[in-house]
Amino acid sequence: MTITDTWRPSAVEQERIAYRRRRAIRSVLLAAASTAVLGTLLAVGVTNSPGWPRVKESFFDLAVAQDSLPAILDGLVLNIELLICCALGAMALGLLIAVLRTLRGPVAFPVRALATGYTYGFRGVPLIIVLYVMTLGVPGLRLSGMPSTLVLGGLALVIVYGAYLAEVFRAGIESVHPSQLAAARSLGLTYRQTMRHVVLPQAVRRVAPPLLNDTVALQKDVGLVSLAGPIDAVRAAQIQVAEHFNFTPYIVAGVLFVLLALPLIGVTDWVTLRAARRQGARS
Amino acid sequence: MSPVLQCRGLRKTFHGSVVLDSLDLDVAEHEVVALIGASGSGKSTLLRCVNLLERLDDGTIHLGGEHITDPRADADRVRRQIGIVFQAYNLFPHMTVLQNILLAPVRVHRRARAEAEQAARTWLDRVGLGNRAGDYPDRLSGGQQQRVAIVRALVNNPRLLLLDEVTSALDPELVGEVLSMVRELKGDGMTMVLATHEMGFAKQVADRVVFLDGGRVLEQGPPEQVLGDPVEARTRQFLSRIIEAGRL
Ligand SMILES: Nc1ncnc2c1ncn2[C@@H]1O[C@H](COP(=O)(O)OP(=O)(O)OP(=O)(O)O)[C@@H](O)[C@H]1O
Ligand SMILES: [Mg+2]
DSSP states (O other): OOOOOOOOOOHHHHHHHHHHHHHHHHHHHHHHHHHHHHHHHHHHHHHTSTTHHHHHHHHOOHHHHHHHHHHHHHHHHHHHHHHHHHHHHHHHHHHHHHHHHHOOSSTTHHHHHHHHHHHHHHHHSOHHHHHHIIIIIGGGGOOTTOOOHHHHHHHHHHHHHHHHHHHHHHHHHHHSOHHHHHHHHHTTOOHHHHIIIIIHHHHHHHHHHHHHHHHHHHHHHGGGGGGGSOOOHHHHHHHHHHHHTOSHHHHHHHHHHHHHHHHHHHHHHHHHHHHHHHHHHHO | OOOSEEEEEEEEEETTEEEEEEEEEEEOTTOEEEEEOSTTSSHHHHHHHHTTSSOOSEEEEEETTEETTSTTSOHHHHHTTEEEEOTTOOOOTTSOHHHHHHHHHHHTSOOOHHHHHHHHHHHHHHTTOGGGTTSOGGGSOHHHHHHHHHHHHHTTOOSEEEEESTTTTSOHHHHHHHHHHHHHHHHHTOOEEEEOSOHHHHHHHOSEEEEEETTEEEEEEOHIIIIISOSSHHHHHHHHHHHHTTOO
């Protein structure tokens, strides 16, 4: 099926290529110029405002920033650890709940009802309340082998986010066309095999963008465990603020959070784009 | 010899409208049966019922003497003996051609991957797709996807192959490709039931043509007789409309 290719762009096509190139260069130059103008205006406006020296002193003090950085980084390690554990836990739980909700038959009724009740309930309750109940209430039971506050806080996050992710996964499962199920069953695959090899792979691919989006949201919420004691980056910054009588540590923590989120947001955009391309290729 | 497929008194309704109405049909070993009939006459529904994808309202189906519409029968095990090819191919978009074909042999029939892959590649070569094994379905033309879907059903060595309008989405040249493939299968002795609107297709490969009307078999017989000199007025009417549309 190889066709020998002796194609050379015609004069018309060459003219089009040259025109497009000129347009591209012009757009880049324009964008650079307008960015420079806007940036200068903003910088001049802010630094010339009457209160700027005082704001600069209390929010952008380099010495304080340097001094507080190690403590905040220590806290950030906790954020990252919690994020990884909770994201994986919430995805696993969400997927499990979503699959349980698709089960049919009388034996599965209680399981189905429980899963449905869970997604309804925990999407409604504020995260902070679940967190307080888990970290302050549950230890009150004085059971032996009670996990640490940190683990209980992480569990609270997993439980709440699991409910959201379950709905994301369910939407994905329902978006797989019934003819795909018919094809799989007609080949003799059991219901479980059909789920595992045909439905879930397609469902997960389709919901990858919203899934990653929720992970970015989770990244910001993991810090809430500090309400129960453990010191995360924001709590560490708060302590530093009190020590230095200066707000710079908050800015440091904020910048670190953005830096942490950037790769995740980048991956989300990339996955979304790829999914859109694949859709386009198919239609 | 007892028939491979034996349908007795099949009845199927959708929301009160009767699609199949005490339908009887036998298919013998190595026989190729073409189902014809107007759009909506229940051809696809019949094939889906045989494959247990739809539940009957009444009647029985036996496959190789086994009563498969018994609720105690293991539907997954029954389906393993039947291959079906859908009108819309229904390939799995997240798997390559080879993965599509190997899913059932490896996961369901527990065949060794190397041996199954060998069989799959032999089939792909036979249908002229030997070099497309690693492609995803969305990179293939309609005719190529249809042939992959047929191979996916065939690689499991079914006792019975059901083909639902495998040529309706294809242009005449591609119809020829699929037609010659079906004819080769017939040469191999495959038992087949195919629903079709292509009377030429029916004439060339079928041992018997079955005309469905009002949910029953109104007329059946050798292709020359049913298509050339039908007894029933309804059949004649149907065929004359087809001739008008230029499809005979
Ligand atoms: N899942 C369903 N729900 C409701 N009605 C259905 C369903 N499947 C089929 N039908 C109805 O059953 C009738 C027969 O449909 P079927 O697809 O078997 O016809 P067909 O002979 O294959 O037609 P065609 O030649 O157009 O493919 C149609 O009237 C259709 O509307
Ligand atoms: Mg049909």
